[in-house]
Amino acid sequence: WVKLVDEALLGRKVIGLFRRKGGGEEAFDLEALGKTGTAAQVLRMARLPDGNLQLLLQGLARVQIKRLIHVEPYPLAEVAIFYDQVKPSIELEGLARSALGLFQEVVNLAPYLPNELALAAANVPEPGTLADFIAANLNLKPDERQEILDTLDVVERLKKVTSFLSREKEILEIGRKAQQEMAKTQREYFLRQQLEAIRRELGEVDEREAEINELRQRLEEANLPEEARKEAERELDRLSRMPPAAAEAVVARTYLDWVLSLPWNVSTEDNLDLGRARRVLDEDHYDLDKVKERILEYLAVRKLRPQAKGPILCFVGPPGVGKTSLGQSIARALGRQFVRIALGGTRDEAEIRGHRRTYIGALPGRIIQGLRRAGSNNPVFMLDEVDKLSVGFQGDPAAALLEVLDPEQNHAFVDHYLDVPFDLSRVLFICTANVTDTIPPALLDRMEVLDLPGYTEEEKLRIAQRYLVPRQIEESGLTPEQLTIEEGALRRLIREYTREAGVRNLERWIGAIARKIARQVAEGESGPFVVRAEDLDDLLEPPRYRPEAPLGEDEVGVATGLAWTPSGGEVLFVEAALVPGKGHLILTGHLGEVMQESAKAALTYARSRAADLGVAEDFYEKYDVHIHVPAGAIPKDGPSAGITIATALISALTKRPVRKRVAMTGEITLRGRILPVGGIKEKVLAAQRAGVHTVLLPEENERDLRDVPASAREALRFHFVSHMDDVLPLALHSVSGATKQWGLTVSAVFSGLRLSRGPEAYKPSL
Numbered sequence: 098w099v100k101l102v103d104e105a106l107l108g109r110k111v112i113g114l115f116r117r118k119g120g121g122e123e124a125f126d127l128e129a130l131g132k133t134g135t136a137a138q139v140l141r142m143a144r145l146p147d148g149n150l151q152l153l154l155q156g157l158a159r160v161q162i163k164r165l166i167h168v169e170p171y172p173l174a175e176v177a178i179f180y181d182q183v184k185p186s187i188e189l190e191g192l193a194r195s196a197l198g199l200f201q202e203v204v205n206l207a208p209y210l211p212n213e214l215a216l217a218a219a220n221v222p223e224p225g226t227l228a229d230f231i232a233a234n235l236n237l238k239p240d241e242r243q244e245i246l247d248t249l250d251v252v253e254r255l256k257k258v259t260s261f262l263s264r265e266k267e268i269l270e271i272g273r274k275a276q277q278e279m280a281k282t283q284r285e286y287f288l289r290q291q292l293e294a295i296r297r298e299l300g301e302v303d304e305r306e307a308e309i310n311e312l313r314q315r316l317e318e319a320n321l322p323e324e325a326r327k328e329a330e331r332e333l334d335r336l337s338r339m340p341p342a343a344a345e346a347v348v349a350r351t352y353l354d355w356v357l358s359l360p361w362n363v364s365t366e367d368n369l370d371l372g373r374a375r376r377v378l379d380e381d382h383y384d385l386d387k388v389k390e391r392i393l394e395y396l397a398v399r400k401l402r403p404q405a406k407g408p409i410l411c412f413v414g415p416p417g418v419g420k421t422s423l424g425q426s427i428a429r430a431l432g433r434q435f436v437r438i439a440l441g442g443t444r445d446e447a448e449i450r451g452h453r454r455t456y457i458g459a460l461p462g463r464i465i466q467g468l469r470r471a472g473s474n475n476p477v478f479m480l481d482e483v484d485k486l487s488v489g490f491q492g493d494p495a496a497a498l499l500e501v502l503d504p505e506q507n508h509a510f511v512d513h514y515l516d517v518p519f520d521l522s523r524v525l526f527i528c529t530a531n532v533t534d535t536i537p538p539a540l541l542d543r544m545e546v547l548d549l550p551g552y553t554e555e556e557k558l559r560i561a562q563r564y565l566v567p568r569q570i571e572e573s574g575l576t577p578e579q580l581t582i583e584e585g586a587l588r589r590l591i592r593e594y595t596r597e598a599g600v601r602n603l604e605r606w607i608g609a610i611a612r613k614i615a616r617q618v619a620e621g622e623s624g625p626f627v628v629r630a631e632d633l634d635d636l637l638e639p640p641r642y643r644p645e646a647p648l649g650e651d652e653v654g655v656a657t658g659l660a661w662t663p664s665g666g667e668v669l670f671v672e673a674a675l676v677p678g679k680g681h682l683i684l685t686g687h688l689g690e691v692m693q694e695s696a697k698a699a700l701t702y703a704r705s706r707a708a709d710l711g712v713a714e715d716f717y718e719k720y721d722v723h724i725h726v727p728a729g730a731i732p733k734d735g736p737s738a739g740i741t742i743a744t745a746l747i748s749a750l751t752k753r754p755v756r757k758r759v760a761m762t763g764e765i766t767l768r769g770r771i772l773p774v775g776g777i778k779e780k781v782l783a784a785q786r787a788g789v790h791t792v793l794l795p796e797e798n799e800r801d802l803r804d805v806p807a808s809a810r811e812a813l814r815f816h817f818v819s820h821m822d823d824v825l826p827l828a829l830h831s832v833s834g835a836t837k838q839w840g841l842t843v844s845a846v847f848s849g850l851r852l853s854r855g856p857e858a859y860k861p862s863l
Contacts, residue, residue: 101171181225192255193224199262206269225251325517368432369400381426411528414549417599420529428477436467441482446492451514461514475523484530551598573611585630593640654749658741659762661776666783673745678721686726689734699743737774739765753829761793769821773797
């Protein structure tokens with residue numbers, strides 16, 4: 098290389114300068130050289146004390162290697178020379194002026210550029226030379242300088258130089274702003290401030306700082322209670338001091354998000370129009386007057402005393418009677434949000450109270466989650482299937498509900514995750530259950546229980562006509578003009594295709610009919626279609642249940658009883674027979690323990706009154722007593738068949754027929770007293786359906802007739818009895834003549850018995 102410089106200096110020869118990629122002192126490699134280099138002339142050379150050379154060169158033109166001639170003693174090559182081909186134009190002039198103006202601004206901003214460069218640049222005559230002059234004095238990377246060198250077109254070269262100038266100007270301006278803000282002696286602080294200024298200018302704001310600012314703004318706007326606000330501020334301060342990658346930072350951010358998203362002071366305005374509320378409830382549900390009256394009472398209290406606490410209601414009834422949908426109707430009537438959570442199978446206390454924040458993935462309980470979904474602090478909150486809570490090793494969720502459902506405590510409900518009180522006193526809680534037996538007494542005591550009994554046949558018919566049929570017609574894509582289901586068909590569906598307290602299966606069968614008709618319409622039939630009772634055999638499968646058996650003729654030893662089932666009332670026949678034996682009591686018909694005890698009590702009563710009944714007192718030593726209740730495959734239990742069993746047994750002992758159209762229900766004691774029973778409404782309606790004309794009820798159940806529809810009260814005769822002495826004259830046929838019975842004459846017997854006592858409206862006569 099020294100020889101090359103000496104010969105070039107002495108012979109005034111031109112040398113080529115090319116950038117070698119990667120630098121270093123490796124052997125000559127043509128592939129490592131830049132595409133374009135510079136032809137230069139050596140103007141002056143100086144030898145330094147350390148043996149190096151210092152050269153002053155003047156660039157002449159761009160060159161590119163065409164052919165390498167030799168490498169030793171120094172590389173010699175044939176090159177192509179490129180001079181700037183300038184064609185004057187407005188664009189070229191504009192680019193040149195723009196580049197010159199930007200360069201002058203950069204010179205003013207850059208401390209490393211002398212001011213004379215701006216004047217020198219202004220005196221450069223050619224645009225291409227100007228671009229090269231600016232690029233030579235800018236703080237560019239080697240690759241960027243090579244890019245300028247490779248750009249032969251002057252216009253394109255000026256565009257690239259202008260781009261680099263704009264970037265350099267922005268960086269210098271940012272650097273100046275950052276330099277004004279930083280401390281002179283802290284270099285690290287300077288670098289961070291410069292980086293922050295660059296991001297701010299580029300629109301890349303620090304996400305962490307933006308998040309903290311957003312949370313702080315939300316906290317100011319949230320209007321939290323004092324205790325919740327202090328806890329949120331403490332957590333926000335902790336978060337602002339944490340490194341972004343810390344595990345606790347995620348927990349703190351999640352906690353703050355929950356606290357700030359809860360409706361601490363957000364309420365929906367109640368619609369206190371009692372008339373509208375009644376209309377809404379009547380539109381959605383048939384009957385259920387007790388529940389509707391209770392909701393209207395709550396509205397009336399709210400209207401007179403707005404700060405009144407919400408009641409804790411519990412709807413108890415069999416499946417399908419509309420407990421859940423009733424909650425939705427209540428929310429619509431009140432103008433509130435509706436939230437429902439299913440508690441069936443819940444066995445973890447944390448499902449109600451939430452997990453503490455020390456656990457990974459902790460969340461608030463389902464109460465707080467429901468309020469967040471509702472977006473208000475006074476929704477209608479339904480706790481579905483509260484009777485199906487379980488107990489696990491994680492705790493008892495029913496115990497956690499004690500605080501939630503206590504109006505004296507729930508104004509300060511503390512979720513384990515939030516760890517601050519939340520006011521639940523404005524929430525209208527509604528629980529649902531099928532039975533109350535499995536609900537803990539302490540929890541049941543906090544709720545106002547409203548029984549939703551199963552629907553009667555007439556009620557099911559009206560529900561089907563008003564709600565189910567129109568809904569299924571619409572869901573099947575039909576119109577009311579295309580399909581009509583007659584009342585007889587609906588009654589047959591209720592009697593022979595369903596046996597339930599609610600109407601879910603009834604709606605399924607109606608939907609099946611509507612789909613059958615929809616298929617016929619889709620296949621081209623025009624209709625209209627009318628479905629009658631006899632058409633069900635063709636449209637649906639065979640009936641699943643047989644209708645109630647006719648009562649038939651009066652018989653000895655067969656009494657008509659009334660039973661309650663979850664799907665409504667049923668007529669029950671009790672058969673009694675004496676067979677030779679040794680006094681054994683035979684019970685068949687799948688009877689439960691309570692019903693077996695009722696049979697034993699009836700037998701003991703008959704034995705204790707054997708002399709009065711005109712029966713040999715030692716009859717039980719010669720005969721076995723067999724009591725059977727059809728149908729044998731269906732389990733039966735309960736005490737209400739006591740008087741029916743006693744009547745059938747006494748009929749078998751005295752050979753006096755029992756009046757089949759006199760139905761009865763009631764519990765019997767050993768001394769013949771009649772005790773009250775439940776399910777009166779369902780039993781009376783079952784008696785009406787079966788063709789019974791007289792019903793015997795315990796005296797203490799007289800008040801329960803208020804729940805029986807007026808049509809049934811008018812169609813039946815009622816007798817209220819308190820002792821078997823009241824039952825037997827009404828249920829058994831008398832014996833002709835004055836033969837001895839029960840140890841008395843028949844006329845004496847009837848004069849000594851107490852006949853039924855009841856209002857004239859109930860026709861207390863035989």
